[in-house]
Amino acid sequence: MEIAVRNEADICIVTVQEPRIDAAVALAFKEGVRNVTQDAPARVILDLTHVTFIDSSGLGAIVAAMKFLAPERSLVLAGLTPAVDKVFRLTRMDSVFPIFMTMEEALNAAHV
Numbered sequence: 001m002e003i004a005v006r007n008e009a010d011i012c013i014v015t016v017q018e019p020r021i022d023a024a025v026a027l028a029f030k031e032g033v034r035n036v037t038q039d040a041p042a043r044v045i046l047d048l049t050h051v052t053f054i055d056s057s058g059l060g061a062i063v064a065a066m067k068f069l070a071p072e073r074s075l076v077l078a079g080l081t082p083a084v085d086k087v088f089r090l091t092r093m094d095s096v097f098p099i100f101m102t103m104e105e106a107l108n109a110a111h112v
Helices: 026-037 056-069 082-090 103-110
Strands: 003-008 011-016 043-047 074-078
Touching: 003 026, 011 026, 011 103, 026 056, 043 056, 043 103, 056 074, 074 103
Parallel strands: 011 043, 043 074
Antiparallel strands: 003 011
16 A cells, blocks of 8 residues: 655645555555554645545545544545545545545645
8 A cells, every 4th residue: 555645834644646445455554544644743634636446444444544643633535536425425424524625625724
């Protein structure tokens, strides 16, 4: 599972570089996010722009990442592709996470 991380002011941006977050990579995703956010600032944005498929294991891994960060840090999602957005809406996970259509929107909201 390839992820990239960069810090921008008081925000940690974690970008998933793979097209899928599924059962095959869920554990590696969860561990990767934990490793790169260990000392992250209070706001973490998960950039899912490159992700075109997610299954229940992937959703579970994202929830685990949110729980790892809480309560000191918050996790917001950005750049969901239509298929991934549909999964979040169908499972009502869109009510659990703040979701932004673009990274720009997420960054603007974080700076407010």
